[in-house]
Amino acid sequence: MRIIIVGAGIGGLAAALSLEAAGFRDIVVAERSPELLPLGVGLNLLPHAVRELTELGVAERIAGLGVEPGSLAYYNRHGQLIWSEPRGRDAGYEWPQLSVHRGRLQLLLRDLVNERLGDVIRLGHRLVTVDGTQDGAKQSTAHFVLPDGSSTALTGDVIIGADGIRSAMRAQFAPTEGDPVWSGLTLWRGTAVMPPFLDGRSMIMVGDGEQKFVAYPLGRTADGSTRVNFIAEQRGTGVADADWNRSVSREPIAALFSGWAYDWLDIPAIIEAAEELLEYPMVDRDPLPSWVHGRAVLLGDAAHAMYPNGSNGGSQAILDARTLAYHLASAASIDDALAAYDADRRPATAALLALTRQTGPERVMQIARDRAPEGFADVHDVISEEELQRIALEYKQAAGFDPSRLNARSTLSVGRTRA
Numbered sequence: 001m002r003i004i005i006v007g008a009g010i011g012g013l014a015a016a017l018s019l020e021a022a023g024f025r026d027i028v029v030a031e032r033s034p035e036l037l038p039l040g041v042g043l044n045l046l047p048h049a050v051r052e053l054t055e056l057g058v059a060e061r062i063a064g065l066g067v068e069p070g071s072l073a074y075y076n077r078h079g080q081l082i083w084s085e086p087r088g089r090d091a092g093y094e095w096p097q098l099s100v101h102r103g104r105l106q107l108l109l110r111d112l113v114n115e116r117l118g119d120v121i122r123l124g125h126r127l128v129t130v131d132g133t134q135d136g137a138k139q140s141t142a143h144f145v146l147p148d149g150s151s152t153a154l155t156g157d158v159i160i161g162a163d164g165i166r167s168a169m170r171a172q173f174a175p176t177e178g179d180p181v182w183s184g185l186t187l188w189r190g191t192a193v194m195p196p197f198l199d200g201r202s203m204i205m206v207g208d209g210e211q212k213f214v215a216y217p218l219g220r221t222a223d224g225s226t227r228v229n230f231i232a233e234q235r236g237t238g239v240a241d242a243d244w245n246r247s248v249s250r251e252p253i254a255a256l257f258s259g260w261a262y263d264w265l266d267i268p269a270i271i272e273a274a275e276e277l278l279e280y281p282m283v284d285r286d287p288l289p290s291w292v293h294g295r296a297v298l299l300g301d302a303a304h305a306m307y308p309n310g311s312n313g314g315s316q317a318i319l320d321a322r323t324l325a326y327h328l329a330s331a332a333s334i335d336d337a338l339a340a341y342d343a344d345r346r347p348a349t350a351a352l353l354a355l356t357r358q359t360g361p362e363r364v365m366q367i368a369r370d371r372a373p374e375g376f377a378d379v380h381d382v383i384s385e386e387e388l389q390r391i392a393l394e395y396k397q398a399a400g401f402d403p404s405r406l407n408a409r410s411t412l413s414v415g416r417t418r419a
Helices: 010-021 049-054 059-063 104-115 169-174 250-256 269-273 313-330 334-357 362-369 385-399 403-407
Strands: 003-006 027-030 042-045 071-075 081-086 098-101 127-131 140-145 150-158 156-160 181-194 203-206 211-220 226-235 276-284 297-298
Touching: 003 010, 003 140, 003 150, 010 027, 010 049, 010 104, 010 313, 010 403, 027 150, 042 049, 042 104, 042 211, 042 313, 049 059, 049 313, 049 403, 059 098, 059 104, 059 140, 071 362, 081 362, 081 385, 098 104, 098 211, 098 362, 127 156, 127 169, 156 169, 169 297, 181 269, 203 362, 226 269, 250 269, 276 334, 313 334, 334 385, 362 385
Parallel strands: 003 027, 003 156, 071 203, 156 297
Antiparallel strands: 042 098, 071 081, 127 140, 140 150, 181 226, 181 276, 203 211, 211 226
């Protein structure tokens, strides 16, 4: 079986590794960029994704890139603790949560693909259109434009569209969809070197649905400082167009958070210390009625781009990759495999997308703001322990990383059954 993967991001490279582990070798990864660079900021790999990476035999190398957070804590604008919970192995999972730099993760996955599959990544391939998307198709052909303006095509038994939120394959499937949907929030993302905060392994969220700050460590520097990834956000500020590489000045954004300095964290100082500050609109995509068109199928952000609430985008792409490889290796036919993948992953991610639009587990911050805008003496006067736990568990169950279910779930690994 020949498989073409469009996109060499986290999802596309995870798909190549998953397919190789399932016994497939005839794989090509076509990437639009002429060069893969360590771009971006931090991301979290949640335990359900780390389980899949562990079963692929790559988690140990990925763990060396970052930090294993032990807790996640939510605070209001006054720096008062709303809710804190253990994360990863500290929460009883058999696998950790990992906080890593996205660009470094992408390059490591690229290296792993090269080690296991050889020279299969084709750079500078911009997808234009895909043939063989009708029912009953036995093969599909992806047509590309190269940097010199010439054209080329790749034909496979399956074409996987892992080409991101502005997916050319998705645009062909949904030609009237238009731009991603803006939430009204703008994000400013960056990394900064600073002294460790709290216990050095904590992920924190401060604020509410109108304005929020998120930070977590990515690793220690040689002098004992911590490189911290952060996300600042505010509603009604910035622009709605999705330019993922727009660099902006630090000072005006730090000024938005004046007064958000606490004895355990100085938020304006972190923003001002950013190595670079990138501005993003918070956008997502509405669910599609199907991810499968003939022998072409979507994966990752191309299938289900969602808000970063819950820190789950990269993890869901890895789950997509493993699930698709599992079905391709175990189903009676390719068509059965694609249908089973669609049935497994599309409804689950649609439900998760709906929760992220309700701010996911971060909903506790808005509840605290609504009920006690000036703060509280005891958080349980505002929101009960039972309600806090219910909101946290509801999101874990929707996202597929409720500890008891994840630890007991059967593996997505299969034998090397297909050549």
